[in-house]
Amino acid sequence: MPLFRLRLAVAVVSMAVIGLELALRRALSLRFWHHFAYMVISVALLGFGASGTALTLLREKILPRWRTWLWCLALLFSLSMLLAPRAAQQVPLDVHFLAWNLSQVGNVLAVEALMFVPFFLAGAVIGIALMDRPENIAGHYAANLVGSGLGAVLTVLAMQVLSTAGLFTALAGLGFVGAAGLVPWRRASPALTSAGAAVAILLLCWLAPWEPTLSQYKMLSYFKDLEGTKIIHQTEGPLGRVDVVEGPAVRHAPGLKLGCSAPPHVVLVTDGDQLSSVFDCPKREDWAFMDQTTRTAPYHLFSRPRSLIIGAGGGADIGLALYHRSSETVALEMNPQIIAAMTGPLRHRGGSIYLKPSVTIINRQARGYLAATDREFDVIQVPPVGAFAASGAGLYATQECYLYTVESFHRMLEHLSGDGVLCITRWALPPPRTELRALDTAAAALRELGLDPAAHLAMIRNWATATVLAFNRPVTAEQAATLQNVCEQRHFDICYLPRAGDPKVNYFHQLPRPYYHEAAIALLSRERDAFLEGYLFDVRATTDDRPYFFHTLRWQLLPVLAEQVGGRTPAFLELGYLMSVAALAQGVLGAVVLILLPLLARVRSLLSSRRKAAVFGYFLLLGLSFMLLEMGFLQKFILYLAHPIYSAAGVIGGFLVFSGLGSYCSRLWRARPKRIITLAAAAIVLLSLAYFFLLDDWLALTLGRAMPLRFAVACVTVAPLAFAMGHMFPAGLRQVSANQPPLVPWAWGVNGFASVAATVGTPLLATEAGFGHVIFLAVLCYAVAGAISRWLPEK
Amino acid sequence: MWHALSSSFIWSLAMGKFNGEQKPLLKSGRALRWILLVALAGLGLAQPGMCAASEEPQAESKEEWTPPRFDERQKERNAMVRKIKSYALEDEAVLKAMSRVPRHEFVPEANSRRAYKDTPLPIGHGQTISQPYMVAEMTRQRKLKPESKVLEIGTGSGYQAAVLTEFTRHVYSVEIIKPLAEAAQKRLKRLGYDPINVRHGDGYYGWKEHAPFDAIIVTCAAGQMPPPLIKQLKPGGRMVIPVGAPFAVQSLMLVKKDKEGEVRSRSLMAVRFVPLVRKDKSSE
Structure with a gap:
């Protein structure tokens, strides 16, 4: 087989497999929530690791007919890309019942097992290609890397034009192209067979299109019923x-005063569950109903305010600003599809709010926009994000959210005019959680600016929402009186309002005690630390280092919670967190069973080998540290690249390409492997520490720039680190291979096991301890691995 | 409009109720009421959108009705009640009601084995049968009397409605998802819960023909409180709303309408939590 054809096929299969990772993330986010994002990466690594183990054990059987194997496996890989998502859809997984019913864990496992198949097959294809003659391997490896990098970028671009189902079909088509390239030369029948199979299957996809289903607990499923x-x-x-969505019973107008009705509307539903209504309000007065929500409060302090709306969605908050005669309204909307819908097909159904002369719609995320502008606003409005029920159920617990962090609020406060007000609204959850966290986060941001939160903050609530108001200047008596009046008229309770005389703190929506008022007083006084220490939930301010705004459960206080709520305890367990724990347990178990256990067949050679502890330790630490850093960066770049999917594409692609380049170059240096390892480890430690201290400032320089530039900066940023990281594994493997060959499969196995564990463990570690700890742990692992390397086998 | 008004008026006469007062305008009882009911049906005055079997609350016509009794799986029910009691819910009437209603009949066959676990269970269409403890708590909060008239928004499987009949026979339930409404209707009939009136329709509008209600339960609130429901709540009445996702109800909200018609709400918190200083826990 010509080398060029083989390498092209390897590149195409690599491209498809990275595309598959991103497509599965998309499909599973659509069916469920975001929980499966990290699970997909861990399953992919599990598939690659298991295929490595299988090839090690079956090497002698495969080698004589390796081209046929290659072709067959590539064909099966393509087929599995079409079948695995369809089969996974048949698994009756109800994520919501995970806290109540352990049998759901089996369903999670079934979904993982089905996702595992294509990654295993792809890993086997690439693995067999790398069994070629030693002089060819470097080229194959390069093809693999180029394909992977291109796959990440092209898949994100393809998502702009293809539906999720279409994306899977396109990837399968790509896989068939790869398989066709691997047809053993001079044999026409396999070529015809693979082409025939490709045509038949793609035709079937076209005739019987597959549609990803939604969880029956998503709002879109409910509306459809x-x-x-x-x-x-x-x-x-x-x-x-x-x-x-439109229908006689389709309604969504949360947070209105009890008994208040909303005008006719249709509902924008993102990924089946994020709702935003498009109200048909032709006249300014039609928006009066929005004046019955708690986020109306800041507008009553101005006559013609300049407003910034963060998250325009269906335009309700723009309507509120217009109702209050906002002189200029800037509204940020991250999703271009929503802007296109509002200014296109919904133009005559309420979408015209986007086209009002005083309204400017900007397709940016808040942090990026604020970094790029020096404009000031009288009102900055942060409406509640995330569905009410989903927020309460902890579905977003492990999701990074850079909107509600001290740094984010700090930046917003800097963009307030002299009398400006930052208005943050959250769902009122019983017991209060994210509402209090919003207050503490705003207070921390004010403290950073040298302002006294007790004089600059106010908080009000109704039965459904709580709104925190952060003032640029201390609240005046006049402002306090106006707000008190607003609250009285609209049946809002006051949680905290400086300079207010005898506020109604627990009158209209009563709690057993004025909890919000007591909590606000405590959080804004010297009792803060004692309050936070004693409070049943974690409501401490969130930062960019630990941006898990929705993760409030304190596991160490679970027994106390159980004592208090008894049978309702599972309702308070955060589903997002539970999913991550289940993914970790299953990932570790899967890695043991599929990667390590099969190697027991070679246990005799292991026992007779020297320095196995050093080999195990070195490759275990490499697996852990590589994925800790990659996953840490993946999470860190969500802020910079504005969305997890862009971050995944940039970071996974960047790490694969540049670490692969590092692996390739590690063979070119004349130095001994141990010397290379020492230098690489030192470079990684130094670079990681530099990133730790300088990365935020470095990225802030271009945070306000356009996406293509930021994507390029992200790739360039990870390049030196990934390049250095790429040296460690092949150099170590060369050392082992030259001196203790029986240990090579074990080195692969242990490394694969650690990679899987770290992939699913990193989000949990970041949730509990923050990214700083993730990076430090990775650096520590690399440093120890570098130190251990001196004990790697020698002749 | 006249159609609806006349229908409502005749119905009120038939049921001996007018303007929300319990004054029997016609004393002749069953026979005369049936005549009027038949006349109503003949005139086609029933409201659109109702299930055929539920257009008329037939059981209201029966003077004596006692809820059905079931022996099957009684031991499991008793164990479930003991579990509920362990959460400090000690209202004997509520516990007795919970021990009488056969939850396994309201649960899909696949989950029947888990019917008496204290967990919510899926019933299809993204809906659940509530956790037994929550059903007990919601029932307790409504403080029902035999003459209380109750509206339930979100029939689901019909289990909550069945529990309510242990307190009052005047139970009205609206379900927006047609297959669920039809299944609940059949199930309740089969089990002998005749007085429960199930209607397929949009719960947003309540059931104005039978308003006002002493108690309303909204099991599908999504951040908005339908104004028609507040209108249909009797002065002094109570509306109970579970807060949280259907599978993760964390607390209840109680909406009360006072004699002047003013509405206020209360959160029945799940937790005694502020400030929870652990060293003082024993003293709380």
């Missing part, structure tokens, strides 16, 4: 699928 519901528009992109 209502009579007369119609989906009047649907669009899909990398940031999610947007459905516009």
Whole structure:
């Protein structure tokens, strides 16, 4: 087989497999929530690791007919990309019942097992290609890397035009192209067979299209069950699928005063569950209903405010600003699909709010926009994100959210005019959690600016929402009186309001005690630390280092919670967190069973080998540290690249390409492997520490720039580190291979096991301890691995 | 409009209720009421959107009705009640009601084995049968009397409605998902819960023909409180709303309408939590 054809096929298969990772993330986010994002990466690594083990054990059988194997496996890989998502859809997994019913863990396992298949097959294809003659391996490896990097970028681009189902079909098609390239030369029948199979299967996809289903607990599923519901528009992109739903019983106007009704509307549903209503309000007065929400409060302090809305969605908050005669309204909307829908098909159904002369819509994320502008606003409005029920159930517990952090609020406060007000609204959860965290986060941001939070903050609530108001200047008596009046008229309770005389703190929506008032007083006084220490939930301010705003459960206080709520305890367990724990347990178990246990067949040679402890330790630490750093950066770049899917594409692609380049170059240096390892470890430690201290400032320089530039900066940023990291594994393997060959499969196995464990463990570690600790742990692992390397086998 | 008004008026006469007062305008009892009911049906005055079997609350016509009794799996029910009691819910009437209603009949076959676990269970269409403890707590909060009239928004499997009949026979339930409404209707009939009136329709509008209600339970609130429901709540009435996801109800909200018609709400918190200083825990 010509080398060029083989390498092209390897590149294409690599491209498809990285595309598959991103496509599965998309499909599973659509069906469930974001929980499966990290699980997909861990399953992919598990597949690659298990295929490595299998090839090690079956090497002698495969080698004589390796081309046939290659072709067959590539064909199966393509087929599995079509079949695995369809089969996974048949698994009756109800993520929500995970806290109540352990049998759901089996369903999670089944979904993982089905996702595992294509990654195993792809790993086997690439692995067999790398069994070629030693002089060819470097080229194959380069093809693998180029394909992987291209796969990440092209898949994100493909998501702009293809639906999720279409993406899987396209990837399968790509896989068939790869398989066709691997047909053993001079044999026409396999070529015809693979081409025939490809045509048949793609034709089948076209004739019987597959549609990803949604969890029956997503709001879109519920709406579809209502009579007369119609989906009047649907669009899909990398940031999610947007459905516009209309129907006689389709309603969504949360947070209104009790008994207040909303005008006719349709609902924008993102990924089946994030709702935002598009109200048909032709006249300014029609928006009066929004004046019955707690986020109306800041507008009553101005006559013609300049407003910034963070998250325009269906435009309700723009309507509120216009109702209050906002002189200029800037509204940020991250998802271009929503902007296109509002200014296109929904233009005559309430979408015209985007087209008002005083309204400017900007397709940016808040942090990026604020970094790029020096404009000031009288009101900065942060409406509640995340569905009420999903927030309460902890579905977002392990999701990074850089909107509600001290750094984010700090930046917003800097963009307030002299009398400006930052208005942050959250769902009122019983018992209060994220609402208090929003207050503490705003207080921390004010403290950073040298301001006294007790004089600059106010908090009000109704039965459904709580709103924190952060003032640029201390609250005046006049402002306090106005707010008190607003609250009285709209039946809002005051949680905290400086300079207010006898506020109603627990009158309209009563709690057993004025909990919000007591908590606010405590958080804004010297009792803060004692309060936070004693409070049943973690409501401490969130930072960019640990941006898990929705993770409030304190596991160490679970027994106390159970004592207090008894049978309701599972309702307080955060589902996002539970999913991560389940993924960790299953990932570790899977790695043991599929990667390590099969190697027991070679246990005799292991026992007779020297220095196995050093080999095990070295490769275990490498697996852990590599994935800790990669996953840490993946999470860290979500802020910079504005969305997890862009971050995944940039970081996974960047790490694969540059670490692969490092691996390739490690063979070119004349130094001994141990010397290379020492130098690489030192470089990694130094670079990581530099990143730790300088990365935020470095990225802040271009945070306000356009996406293509930021994507390029992200890739360039990870390049030196990934390049150095790429040296460690092949150099170590060369050392072992030259001196203790029986240990090579074990080195692969242990490394694969650690990679899987670290992939699913990193989000949990970051949730509990923050990214700083993740980076430090990775650096420590690399440093120890570097130190251990001196004990690697020698002649 | 006249159609609806006249329908409502005749119905009120038939049931001996007018303007929310319990004054029997016609004393002749069953026979006369049936005549009027038949006349109503004949005139086609029933409201659109109702299930055929539920257009008329037939059981109201029966003077004496006692809820059905079931022996099957009684031991498991008793164990479930003991579990509920262990959460400091000690209202004997509520516990007795919970021990009488056969939850396994309201659970899909696949989950029947788990019917008496204190967990919510899926019933299809993204809906759940609530955790038994929550059903007990919601029932307790409504403080029902035999003459209380109750509206339930979100029939689901019909289990909550069945529990309510242990307190009052005037139970009205609206379910927006047609297959669930039809299944609940059949199930309740089969089990002998005749007085429960199930209607397929949009719960947003309540059931104005039978308003006002002493108690309303909304099991599908999504951050908005339908104004028609507040209107249909009797002065002094109570509306109970579970807060949180259907599978993760964390607390209850109670909406009360006072004699002047003013509405206020209360959160029945799940936790005694502020400030929870652990060293003082024993003293709380």
